[in-house]
Amino acid sequence: MKELTIISGKGGTGKTSVTASLATLAPSRVVIDADVDAANLFLTLPHEVLETIPFEGGHKARIDQSLCIQCGECVDRCCFDAVTKSPGQKSPGQDAQDFVEEYLIDPVSCEGCKVCVHFCPADAITFERQICGEKYISKTDNGPMIHARLGIAEENSGLLVSQLREQARKMAKDHDIPLIITDGPPGIGCPVIASVSNADAVLIVTEPTHSGIHDMVRVKKLADQMNAAVYLCVNKADLNPDMTLNIKKFCSENAIQFAGEIPFDRDVIESMKMGQSLVQFSRGPAALAVEKVWQNVSEYMKKTMNRLL
Amino acid sequence: MILTVASGKGGTGKTTVTVNLAAIAADKGIQVFDCDVEEPNSHIFLKPENITSREIGTMVPVVDKDRCSLCGECEKICQFSAIALIAGRIMTFPDMCHSCQGCVMVCPEDAIISGSRVLGTLKTGTTPGGVDLTWGELRIGEAMSPPLIKQVKKRIDPLKLSIVDAPPGTSCPAIETLRDSDLALLVSEPTPFGLNDLALTVEVLKKLNVPMGIVINRADTEDTQTGLLDEYAHREGIDIMQRFPFSREAAMICSRGEMLVDKMPEMKALFQELYGKIALKLDTIKNREDRP
Structure with a gap:
């Protein structure tokens, strides 16, 4: 071949x-x-598509806000500037000054290196494999x-x-x-x-x-x-x-x-x-x-x- | 403001659109960036002088064997198979490394120090018309262009108008180039391939929140494909900012690395008109951003 x-x-x-x-x-x-x-x-x-297979690409890190302790360790460790601090969501009944800061990982910037996951002291970061597209087997x-x-x-x-x-x-x-x-x-x-x-x-x-x-x-x-x-x-x-x-x-x-x-x-x-x-x-x-x-x-x-x- | 041509x-x-727009706007203190670092071509047309050249590297691990205790923590954290414990010693595979520093941070013996892998060269020059051009040239055999694109974009002066030539495709290199653009100018051709790929790029730009306009190149009013492009742009609510007619003469001029605005007055007029529309659009976008 x-x-x-x-x-x-x-x-x-x-x-x-x-x-x-x-x-x-x-x-x-x-x-x-x-x-x-x-x-x-x-x-x-x-052609005629015979089979469609999901493409499993790399992993992406995501912060579970309910576990995050706002320590900022992930921001310091990330070499790709993928973690940012945002004002966060307002819960019902809260005043504007009570906005909780949230650490967020931008999936487009995340390289999938797992460094933040490893060093997070609260184990608040998940690391899941992403479906990044589809593969096709076709007949011609x-x-x-x-x-x-x-x-x-x-x-x-x-x-x-x-x-x-x-x-x-x-x-x-x-x-x-x-x-x-x-x-x-x-x-x-x-x-x-x-x-x-x-x-x-x-x-x-x-x-x-x-x-x-x-x-x-x-x-x-x-x-x-x-x-x-x-x-x-x-x-x-x-x-x-x-x-x-x-x-x-x-x-x-x-x-x-x-x-x-x-x-x-x-x-x-x-x-x-x-x-x-x-x-x-x-x-x-x-x-x-x-x-x-x-x-x-x-x-x-x-x-x-x-x-x- | 950043205008990216994609x-x-x-x-x-x-x-072609990038360099000819640059020539039209040469007296406006603009900068040009060629982010198609795999195959940069803008310099062929703009013919910059006083070229400076600087090698750009990225961090890769180097293991100090005397300090290494062979614990294997580095292999465990590395997601890219760039460092591994093989047959009783730590081996590194620098080409695979994404420079995340994970191994450096995790090593309990401080046995990993930062080495460097050459990504390519960063070049600058000034055109005879006074336009500063910055471009990257990826080392042949290097797989990762986004870190070099980042280095090219670092030289953007936010106070000036920057025209950025983007790489083709819709994956990492294109995304690295297009993110934080103020306006994307999408150059499309009226063919089934052109329309298919335009639609993919539009979806990427929507996700990146970048405003856009379309330029139809090699437009032919007799042709059904131009009509399909028009329909698509209308459906998506995207402005068609200019149409450049199909011209064998234009193709010939470009093939020699020459500028359309220098050789074809009718093309120059079209580029001037396009630049006027872009300037207006960028003003609107700027006013919107400045508003509290």
């Missing part, structure tokens, strides 16, 4: 559109949407799709990505599926690292812009650190042909397998509107170019060594 |  992760550094270069097409062209695969806090793959790949034409929805303003996207990939590996093993394709998030941080770690190869989707190249160079360094083979395709390549040439040059100088260029084509957005992948919807220039990218990538994948035995 | 979906034009 081999794992290919689609990344870009810069957002909006076309990762999801390319992933949806590769997932349509690959005869048998598991596809993952690892861009869990702005998931879009489900919008462009016809060429195999399962594993995706998720991170709850509003929730954290732990890296952990969620790791769980999705674990689920996908299990399904690939159980059903003898040879390939896992992962649609990665933009950037180079936590969820990207979780998407790339232990992948056999990454396909960088970039665009011929200064920003696109700047970000591509950074994400390529990340892939190198994580020992993944690197392939690259240029989306909207005709937008700035000179820059596309520069990117190709960068590829040949940096041991990146060039997988092709995709021209700007209105059909990309039209297919999205129809809820289909580009190659399913169109026979236009972009669709044909993505087919070529898939042929190259599957050739390269065959030659890439298996990472995990 | 989007949810990547590549909708956050940086």
